[in-house]
Each structure stands twice: as C-alpha cells, then as structure tokens.
Amino acid sequence: MLSQSQTLASANYLLSRSCFLCTRGTSLVILDVRSGKYSTLEARYSNQVCDLVPGWPVVKVAETSSSAQPLRPEEIAEDLASANILVQKESRGKHATPVRVLVPALPLIEEYEQLETSISMREAIEFVSATLWALMILSRPFGGLGLRHLEHRCATIQNVASNCSEDTLCILEVRNVLAKFLRLRPLIWKVKNQQRLERLILLKLFEYRKIYPQWILGVAIDPLRSYSWLQWKDFVVDEAPEIVATFTPIVAF
Amino acid sequence: MTTYIAILWDASDSAQNAIAIDLKERTRRLRPAWCACFDNPGMFVSTEQHSGSHLDHVYRLAAGHGIILGTLFERAYVDNHAEIDESPKPVILGDSASARMVADGCTTLRDEYWGRYVAFLTAPARGRQWVFRDPTGQIPCQHGYVAGLSFYFSRLVDLEEIAPGPLRVNRHFLIGHLGPGSYSSGETAYEGITTVLPGERVEYVRGSRTTSFLWNAVQLANSNDSTTFSEARANTSRIVRRCVSAWASGVDRLSLQLSGGLDSSIVAACLATSPRKPSVLCFNFYRNEETADERVFAREVARRFQFELIECLEPPPPAIDLSTVRERTVVPTCTVPPSASWTKMHETLQSREITLHVRGDGGDELFYRDGAVPDAVDCAYYSGLNSRLWAIAMNDAMIERTSVWNILGLAIRLGLMRRRYDWRDSSWKSRLSLLCDDVRNEVLTDRTHWHPLYRGDVACAPGKLHQSHRLLYLTTRFHGFPLIPSDISIVSPLLSQPHMEFALRTPLSVLRDGARDRAAARAAFRESVPSRILNRKYKGLDAVPSGHWISGRAKEIRDVLLGGYLASERILDRHAIEAIFAKGHVLESETSHQLKAALDVEVWARNAIAHRSKSTEFAPHFTHIPMGPTLRSTVQTQ
Numbered sequence: 001m002l003s004q005s006q007t008l009a010s011a012n013y014l015l016s017r018s019c020f021l022c023t024r025g026t027s028l029v030i031l032d033v034r035s036g037k038y039s040t041l042e043a044r045y046s047n048q049v050c051d052l053v054p055g056w057p058v059v060k061v062a063e064t065s066s067s068a069q070p071l072r073p074e075e076i077a078e079d080l081a082s083a084n085i086l087v088q089k090e091s092r093g094k095h096a097t098p099v100r101v102l103v104p105a106l107p108l109i110e111e112y113e114q115l116e117t118s119i120s121m122r123e124a125i126e127f128v129s130a131t132l133w134a135l136m137i138l139s140r141p142f143g144g145l146g147l148r149h150l151e152h153r154c155a156t157i158q159n160v161a162s163n164c165s166e167d168t169l170c171i172l173e174v175r176n177v178l179a180k181f182l183r184l185r186p187l188i189w190k191v192k193n194q195q196r197l198e199r200l201i202l203l204k205l206f207e208y209r210k211i212y213p214q215w216i217l218g219v220a221i222d223p224l225r226s227y228s229w230l231q232w233k234d235f236v237v238d239e240a241p242e243i244v245a246t247f248t249p250i251v252a253f
Numbered sequence: 254m255t256t257y258i259a260i261l262w263d264a265s266d267s268a269q270n271a272i273a274i275d276l277k278e279r280t281r282r283l284r285p286a287w288c289a290c291f292d293n294p295g296m297f298v299s300t301e302q303h304s305g306s307h308l309d310h311v312y313r314l315a316a317g318h319g320i321i322l323g324t325l326f327e328r329a330y331v332d333n334h335a336e337i338d339e340s341p342k343p344v345i346l347g348d349s350a351s352a353r354m355v356a357d358g359c360t361t362l363r364d365e366y367w368g369r370y371v372a373f374l375t376a377p378a379r380g381r382q383w384v385f386r387d388p389t390g391q392i393p394c395q396h397g398y399v400a401g402l403s404f405y406f407s408r409l410v411d412l413e414e415i416a417p418g419p420l421r422v423n424r425h426f427l428i429g430h431l432g433p434g435s436y437s438s439g440e441t442a443y444e445g446i447t448t449v450l451p452g453e454r455v456e457y458v459r460g461s462r463t464t465s466f467l468w469n470a471v472q473l474a475n476s477n478d479s480t481t482f483s484e485a486r487a488n489t490s491r492i493v494r495r496c497v498s499a500w501a502s503g504v505d506r507l508s509l510q511l512s513g514g515l516d517s518s519i520v521a522a523c524l525a526t527s528p529r530k531p532s533v534l535c536f537n538f539y540r541n542e543e544t545a546d547e548r549v550f551a552r553e554v555a556r557r558f559q560f561e562l563i564e565c566l567e568p569p570p571p572a573i574d575l576s577t578v579r580e581r582t583v584v585p586t587c588t589v590p591p592s593a594s595w596t597k598m599h600e601t602l603q604s605r606e607i608t609l610h611v612r613g614d615g616g617d618e619l620f621y622r623d624g625a626v627p628d629a630v631d632c633a634y635y636s637g638l639n640s641r642l643w644a645i646a647m648n649d650a651m652i653e654r655t656s657v658w659n660i661l662g663l664a665i666r667l668g669l670m671r672r673r674y675d676w677r678d679s680s681w682k683s684r685l686s687l688l689c690d691d692v693r694n695e696v697l698t699d700r701t702h703w704h705p706l707y708r709g710d711v712a713c714a715p716g717k718l719h720q721s722h723r724l725l726y727l728t729t730r731f732h733g734f735p736l737i738p739s740d741i742s743i744v745s746p747l748l749s750q751p752h753m754e755f756a757l758r759t760p761l762s763v764l765r766d767g768a769r770d771r772a773a774a775r776a777a778f779r780e781s782v783p784s785r786i787l788n789r790k791y792k793g794l795d796a797v798p799s800g801h802w803i804s805g806r807a808k809e810i811r812d813v814l815l816g817g818y819l820a821s822e823r824i825l826d827r828h829a830i831e832a833i834f835a836k837g838h839v840l841e842s843e844t845s846h847q848l849k850a851a852l853d854v855e856v857w858a859r860n861a862i863a864h865r866s867k868s869t870e871f872a873p874h875f876t877h878i879p880m881g882p883t884l885r886s887t888v889q890t891q
Contacts, residue, residue: 111790112769186650186657194656240790 012052013077013086014093022098022219022250023059029219030085031226031250038224039085048073053086055097101216101249102234104241108171108178111240115179126208127184127201134200174232177205199230202238213237218247226250254742255309255322255392257300258284258415259373259405261382263460264295272400273297280415291320296375296382298322307503307608308742312344314351314374319383321346321362323370323392331367331495331751340502340528359385359454363467367750368499371405371449382457388468388750390451390728395583397446403462405449409581412446419865420445424822427854428692429702430585431824431847433681437704437729441583442857448583450704451728468750470725471706473757474717477635480759482766482773488755489620490777496749497523500611501531507609508602511535511562513550515771515786516616520746522781524611525558533560534607536598540567553783563601565594573806575813575856581864585857602741614745618724619756620771621764624716626667626674627653627660628762631714633668641762651768667715674715687833687847689826704729716761724753807834814851818858825851 015021018034028046030039043059050056052073080086087093109115181202188194188201199215206213213232219225227247230237236244260276262269280299281289290311291298298320300311312321330341344366346354353361355376362372362385369391374383384405386394393407399416406412413420421444429435430442439447449455452468480488501507501524509524511517524533537551548564555562573589602610616622627649632642646664650657666672685693700708704725711718728748756764759773766772775787811834819825833844 110785110788112775112788182651186647186655186660188656189658 013049013081013088014090015053015055015096016084016087017092017094019085020099020217020251021057021096022248023057024219024221024248026060027221028057028059029221029224029248029250031217031219032085033251034084038219038226039083040221040224041080045071045076048076049080049086052077053096055095057096057098099249099252101214101231101252104231104234104236104244106235107239107241108232108235108237109175109182115175117176117179117183119180119183123180124184126205127181127187130201130204130208131188133204134197137200138197171235173209174206174211174235177209177211178202178237181205195228199228199238202230206232215253216244216249217251217253218244218249220247254407255300255371256407256411257298257322257371257405258407258411259296259298259371259384260399261296261373261384261403261405261457262401263457264377265380266460269400269402269460270294272402276399276402276404276416283414284411290322291373293317293375294377296373298373308369308744312346312370314346314354315348316351318351318355318376319372319374321370321372323387324368325366325370326368326499328365328367328751330499331492334491337495338528341499358456359383359467363388369744371407373405380459384449384455385467386449386451386453388452388470388728388753389748391745391748394449395441395446396449396455397443403457409583413581413864420861421865422818422858422861424824425701427585427819427858428688428696428824429699430854431688431850432685432696433702434726435702436584437726438702439705440701442585442861443583446583448729451725466706469706470721470753470757471711471713471718473754474721475713476758477714478758478760480763482763482776485759485763485766485773486776488759489773492752492755493519493747493774493777494523494526496752497611497746498527498529500744500746500749501527501609502529504531504607504609505529506532506534506605506607507611508534508536508598508607509560510610510612511537511551511554511560512613513537513547513554513786514613514616515774515782515789516620516747517613518550518554518782518786519616519774519778520611520613521554521558521560522778523746525560526781533558534601534605535560535562536601537562537564538567538594539564550783550786550789553785557783563598565598568593573810573852575809575852581860582857585853587853599741608741610741610743612743612745613747615724615727615748615753616771616774618720618727619747619752620774621720621756621761622770623652624761625719626715627663628716628760628765629660629664630668631716631761633664634671634714635760637669645762648762648765648768652765652770683843684847684850686844687825687829687851689823692824717757720761721757724757810848810852813855814848817855818862819851819855 016032019030019032021028021030023029026043028041028043030041031037032039041059043061046056046059047061048071050058077086081088185198188197203213203215211232213230215228216231217226217228220227227243229239229244231244231252258280260273262273264270277289277292277297280287280297284299284301287299287301288311289297289299290313296319300309300322302309308324310322310324312325314320325344326341327344330337350361350365354372355374358381359372359374362374368387369389370387371392371394372383372385372387374385375381384394384396386392395406395409395412397404397406397412399418404412404416423440423442423444423446426435426438426440426442429438429440437450439450439453441448449464450466452466452470453464454467455462455464497520507524509517509521511521521533521535524531535551535555537548539546539548545567551562551564554560602608627646629642629646629649632639632645636642642661642664646657646660649655649660653660667674682697685696688696696702704722706725707718707722713721764771764773769775770790775782779787811830814820814825814830815827820827820830833848
C-alpha cells in the first residue's frame with residue numbers, strides 16, 4: 001500500500017495548499033483562502049478528476065443531471081489548474097481529502113442556560129487585553145484578518161496545542177470561560193460586524209486557559225453561503241447547533 | 254367559526270323599515286338553516302348554528318337588549334387569585350348584567366367578560382345601538398351599507414347573496430397592502446365595506462354612526478405599571494393557565510399544533526393541568542431541513558404530558574394558484590393553497606370527531622420575544638436616569654448581542670430626551686421598489702393605511718408602543734380566511750383578552766428580565782416545560798422563501814403582473830417589473846417577497862373583477878337596493 005507521500009509524488013495533480021474542499025449535495029465546494037473565494041463544481045465535472053487527484057472526493061450525482069457529453073478529465077483538470085485550484089508541483093500541493101470534523105450536537109452552553117459566574121479583576125484585565133489584541137489584529141495597519149492570516153494564526157496555536165493535553169480539561173472550565181465572556185461581551189465598544197472580533201477575543205481568552213477550540217468554516221449551497229463558528233470537541237462554542245448543522249465544514253483551523 | 258349577518262337601521266324611519274323587512278325575508282329564504290336569533294325594531298341578527306362547535310354560542314341579553322355571538326367567559330375566573338380546580342361556569346346573562354351592559358354601552362361587557370365575540374346591543378328607549386367586537390378579533394366583523402341600512406357580516410358571500418350589488422375594488426387599500434400592510438386600517442379591499450377593528454365599538458344614536466376604541470391597546474401599554482418580576486411570573490402562570498383551561502373547558506378531546514417551541518409547549522403544559530383534562534392529539538409539522546425540524550422537542554413535550562403526537566412531513570409546497578376561481582374574501586389572501594399535510598390534519602380531526610384545534614399564536618408579542626427598540630429606552634422614558642437603567646441596558650445588550658454603549662445611547666436619545674423616532678416597523682419601506690413613483694410617495698406619506706390609534710403622534714414609550722402595534726396587527730388579520738372548514742374551531746388561547754391586557758401593562762424589561770426573551774413566561778412554567786425548551790433561544794421552521802413559489806414560472810408570473818389590474822391602475826411600475834425579469838433577479842429574497850405580495854393582490858383583484866361582472870347578471874331582481882356610500886366615521890379614543 002502506498003503511503004500518502006508516495007501518492008503525492010506520483011500524482012498528476014494535487015490540490016493547491018491554499019484550497020480546501022467539501023461535498024455538499026450534488027456539488028463540490030472549493031474555498032481558496034488566499035483569495036477568500038468560494039467556487040462550486042457540479043458532480044458531472046468534479047467526478048471526472050477523481051482519478052487524477054489523490055483524495056478528491058466523489059460527489060453524489062443529481063438524478064436529473066444533464067446527459068450532455070462531459071469534458072475529458074484532463075481538460076477539467078487543466079481548467080482547475082488555471083484557476084490555481086490544482087497544482088502539479090508536490091511542494092505546492094496537498095492531498096484533497098475533505099476535512100473531517102466531529103458533528104457538533106450540543107452547544108457548550110444552552111442559549112438561555114443561566115450559569116452563576118463571578119468575574120475577578122484578573123479576568124476583567126484579561127478580557128480587556130484580549131479585546132485590544134483582537135482590535136489590533138483587525139485594524140488596518142495590520143491588514144485586517146484575512147482567511148490566510150487566520151490559517152497562519154491558528155496553525156501557530158495548534159502547534160502549541162499539540163503539546164498540551166486536553167484530557168485533563170474539565171468541560172466546566174471551558175463553559176466557565178464562555179460564561180464570563182458572555183457577561184462581559186456587552187462592554188465591547190464596537191457595535192456592528194463584530195462576529196469576527198468576538199470570536200478572536202474568545203479564542204484569546206481560551207488561549208489564556210490553554211484551551212484550543214477549532215475555528216470552523218462551513219458552507220451551504222442554493223444559494224452558496226458560508227458561516228463560521230468555534231467548536232471544542234463536539235460542542236459548538238458560540239452558535240446554536242441547529243444553525244451550524246445547516247452547513248458542511250470545509251475548513252477547520 | 255361563528256357565521257352571521259346583522260342589520261341595524263333607524264326604526265323610526267318607515268322607508269328603512271320597509272327595506273329591512275325585505276332584507277329579513279330574503280335572509281330567511283336564502284339561509285333557511287340559519288337561526289334568526291334577534292329580531293327587534295331596528296336590529297335583526299341571524300346566525301348559522303354549527304352543531305359540532307362548542308364555541309358558537311348565542312347569548313341573549315335580558316329584556317330584549319340585544320345578543321352576543323361567540324364565546325364568553327367571566328373575568329372573575331381569571332382574576333381570582335385563589336387555587337381553582339374547576340372549569341369556568343357557562344355564562345348566563347341575567348337582568349342585572351344585561352342592564353349594566355346597555356347602560357354603559359358595553360363597558361361592563363369589556364370589563365367583566367372575555368372570550369371571542371361580536372355583540373349587538375340595543376336600547377330602544379334611548380334610541381341607541383352598539384356593535385362591539387372583542388379585543389382578540391377572532392370573529393370577523395365587516396360592515397357595509399345597503400340602501401342606508403347598516404349590514405354587518407362575517408363572510409362576504411352572505412352579503413353578496415342577501416344584498417347583491419356591484420362591489421368596487423378599493424385601490425387605496427390595495428396600495429397600502431403592498432406597503433405597510435393595511436389590514437389594521439379598518440378598510441377592506443372593497444369600497445364601501447369596512448372592518449370593525451378588534452376592541453372597536455360602533456355606536457348608533459338615532460341612526461347616526463360613530464366609532465371609538467372601547468378597548469384601547471395604546472392606553473394599556475402606556476400605563477407605566479410597576480409590576481415586579483416575581484409578580485409577573487405568578488400572574489403569567491395564573492392567567493395563561495386559566496385562559497387555556499377556559500378555552501378547553503367545553504370539550505373532552507382537542508388537537509394542539511405543537512411546534513416544539515416555547516409558546517406551544519406552554520399551551521401543552523396548561524392543557525395537561527387543566528381541570529377538564531381533555532385528551533390531546535398533537536400535530537407537529539416539519540420539513541426535511543435542519544432548521545425546520547423540531548420534532549425532537551415536540552416529542553419531549555408530548556412524552557412528558559403523555560399526549561399522542563402525529564408528525565407531519567410538509568411535502569414540497571404546492572404550486573402557486575393563479576386561478577381566479579376561489580373563495581371570496583374582503584382582503585387579498587395567499588395564492589398558495591393549503592399544503593397536503595394541513596389537509597391530512599383536517600381529515601384526521603374529522604375522523605376522530607375533534608372540533609377544537611389549539612395553537613400557540615401570539616407568544617412572541619405577549620410573552621415578548623423582541624422589539625424595535627431596547628427595553629432600556631422605555632425605562633429611561635418613564636423613570637429617567639435611575640439605578641436600574643444600567644442593568645436593563647446590559648440585559649438588552651446580551652439579548653441583542655450588541656454593545657451596551659449603543660443601548661445607552663439609544664436610551665438617552667429616545668427615552669430621556671424623547672427625540673422623535675419613527676417607531677413603525679420600517680422594513681416595509683424597502684419593499685416598494687415595484688411600485689410607481691407616485692404610488693410609492695402616497696404609501697410613504699398617507700397615514701390612513703395605519704391603524705387609527707397610530708396615525709397621529711402618540712405619547713407612549715417607544716417599546717410599548719411597538720409591542721401594542723404588533724399585537725393589534727396580529728389581531729386584525731382574522732378576516733375569515735378559508736384555511737379550514739367551519740366545523741372545526743381554531744383557537745389561540747394565548748391571545749385572550751386578560752393575557753393581552755396583562756402583557757401590555759407589564760414593562761418590557763420585566764417580560765425580558767435576566768437577559769432572556771420571554772423570561773417571565775420561562776420562569777412561570779419552569780416546573781412544567783422541559784428545560785431543553787426553556788433554555789432554548791433559537792426558533793426553527795423558517796417560512797418557505799417566496800422565491801420557491803416563483804421559481805420555474807417566471808414568464809407566467811410576469812405576464813400576470815403586467816397584464817392585469819395592478820399594471821392597468823398604474824400601481825406597479827412596468828419598467829421595474831420588466832427589468833427584474835430581464836435580469837433574472839426574481840429569486841432574490843427581497844424581490845421575490847415583493848413579487849409574491851403583488852401576485853396575491855393581482856389574483857385577488859382579478860377574482861373580484863370577474864365576480865363583479867357576473868354578480869350584476871346574477872341578481873337583477875334585487876337591484877333596487879344599491880350599495881350606500883362609504884361614510885367617514887369619526888374615531889374617538891377613550
């Protein structure tokens with residue numbers, strides 16, 4: 001049996017390192033974090049390149065799919081390569097297997113669950129510093145928070161996280177961090193479009209406690225739309241599971 | 254549903270007496286199964302008797318003082334703070350109650366009774382008559398003039414058959430319908446036919462007609478009550494339980510539309526503990542979408558109360574119905590016919606001989622889910638800067654996921670400084686892009702499209718004003734839509750007068766205490782409703798997007814819109830419609846919503862016009878009774 005590195009070396013095409021994909025219904029959805037662009041590919045085209053790209057998923061074919069003669073696999077692959085979705089150099093490519101994330105069934109805190117929390121001076125200071133850090137990350141001089149930056153940032157965190165053991169973490173401690181954040185969140189000055197800001201603050205507050213949730217990007221189609229949420233193990237941190245369940249994870253930072 | 258006609262006239266006018274005799278004779282001939290339940294000089298009421306429904310009563314006032322159609326309960330049953338383990342007693346209107354009702358022109362009826370009803374009272378000696386529609390408005394009450402006589406009815410077909418005459422489409426109403434929505438304006442889509450609005454009282458003094466709001470939602474909302482949270486919790490529990498028990502008191506079995514949300518779960522909890530303990534059959538409608546499937550919650554509720562649950566998968570929605578052959582109504586109805594699962598539910602109810610179907614409507618407005626302005630605005634409006642303002646603003650910020658500084662800014666501007674604020678829901682203003690310019694301007698400036706109580710500047714806290722308006726908008730939508738046959742009564746027990754009054758009086762910050770929407774209701778039913786539902790904020794079962802109905806039929810819909818009433822009356826902007834279809838923008842959410850609303854109006858108008866041309870041929874023998882002019886009624890508030 002070939003190892004993954006051997007497969008990569010012998011492959012015709014590889015998925016670009018900046019791209020992520022998932023199947024959704026009868027389409028394949030591709031996200032390029034470098035440009036922040038989402039694309040969809042119908043099953044009849046997508047399935048043609050399964051043999052050319054290692055890990056490329058098979059998409060369910062629509063019952064009413066067109067009977068028109070599809071393009072040759074090489075033609076489709078060339079089109080995808082010209083869009084920088086596929087690459088031929090091993091150093092710039094990766095296995096195309098879609099991300100696997102635990103399906104979150106429960107919220108970390110029920111939306112109206114009332115947790116008794118008291119906030120210490122240290123925690124208030126941590127909240128302020130996390131907010132300043134998040135505002136700085138999102139500010140113009142730092143170029144805002146593109147998906148690529150987020151990927152890089154989260155990769156750094158995950159490196160640290162891999163050296164920590166989460167087994168010892170009690171869910172109560174994780175819930176406690178979130179409960180305190182929810183109490184303090186109204187104090188954030190910024191009013192509009194603060195989802196990303198809030199999520200960054202929350203990430204930082206978790207980081208202070210050596211807790212490392214994943215930042216998941218999910219997609220849905222008809223119409224194509226994306227959504228993101230924080231997930232810790234199989235708990236949704238900052239959203240309702242019903243909403244999260246309507247999206248298919250495409251990236252887990 | 255109570256079905257009736259009522260004719261009021263000046264008994265001292267011999268010409269009107271002659272016409273009244275003619276109309277009464279005609280009613281008896283065309284509606285032989287109906288009961289002429291009141292026939293005195295100046296007032297005639299005839300109603301259809303449904304043998305199956307326990308909610309269609311006829312209450313006769315003593316000494317020939319009039320009649321009340323519908324269902325009445327005594328207010329004392331709800332107001333009694335003592336533990337009660339029995340159903341309310343049937344109401345019998347004795348001499349004293351009847352005399353007081355007539356003496357104070359329905360005020361006793363408003364204060365000592367509740368239910369769903371339309372009352373026709375008369376005091377011949379004083380030359381006065383009254384018509385009063387109860388505040389929930391669950392029985393339609395339309396009014397038109399027939400040769401100068403007042404004709405009240407619940408179904409358009411009864412007017413058309415008993416007093417036929419050509420009805421003209423009311424362009425003014427239809428324009429408002431495409432803008433802010435004119436259900437609560439008191440007009441209907443026919444010229445000359447008006448609606449007696451919920452809580453409105455019509456008074457006749459020797460034939461002269463005036464209207465006023467005997468039950469005034471704005472006054473109740475502006476009462477600046479000082480109810481505490483613990484009082485609100487206790488009162489919510491008592492009032493809601495008693496109201497649900499009262500509605501369920503006449504039957505041994507009923508059905509409940511159980512969505513799995515908070516409101517219908519609370520109704521289920523109340524039914525389970527009601528003194529009569531009826532057998533409850535629950536229906537849960539779901540779709541094969543994650544956000545439209547709440548069966549897991551509905552099952553939990555049904556299991557807890559040992560109710561039978563039938564889960565109905567909503568099939569793909571039926572096609573939009575563009576035909577003009579449909580039941581006649583006084584306002585435009587939806588062009589989407591009832592779904593197959595709704596029909597299936599009705600068949601099940603009939604096969605099990607269930608005549609009462611209960612729903613949880615009104616919970617969002619009464620338990621209070623959300624509003625146009627933060628609760629801190631109302632707090633600042635009534636109490637100025639005070640120690641509670643910060644806590645309420647923090648609650649608002651947590652509920653709305655916004656900044657407390659933003660909330661405080663609004664509280665100071667709108668509450669403390671009382672800056673002018675257009676509290677009316679402004680979302681409809683973005684839905685005018687299909688209208689011609691002059692029509693759009695008219696919609697934006699003409700306040701007669703609004704409920705009469707909200708046309709002028711009203712001195713009331715913005716949050717409470719908005720809550721009362723939303724509630725009235727909900728109650729003014731009962732125009733007798735042909736959703737379900739009349740042998741089954743649909744009741745929304747949360748929308749009961751005692752509960753409406755309590756919710757309007759209670760401060761919003763109390764109803765949403767502790768940064769939780771519907772907090773008083775959650776606390777009141779903490780012991781009964783499963784905690785998963787109590788702790789849940791998210792609400793499922795989104796409406797089917799309007800684009801769904803339009804998809805695949807764009808050309809047909811374009812032709813309907815451009816070739817009919819709305820285009821010929823220069824209400825729709827032809828160029829705007831053509832551009833939308835040419836650019837393929839029909840499926841965009843906002844656009845499809847507007848197209849769907851325009852289609853509803855267009856199809857209704859075609860139906861009305863087609864029927865008009867038929868009706869003049871249909872009844873030539875009665876053409877000597879023309880429709881009277883539309884009278885401008887004066888509106889007083891008390």
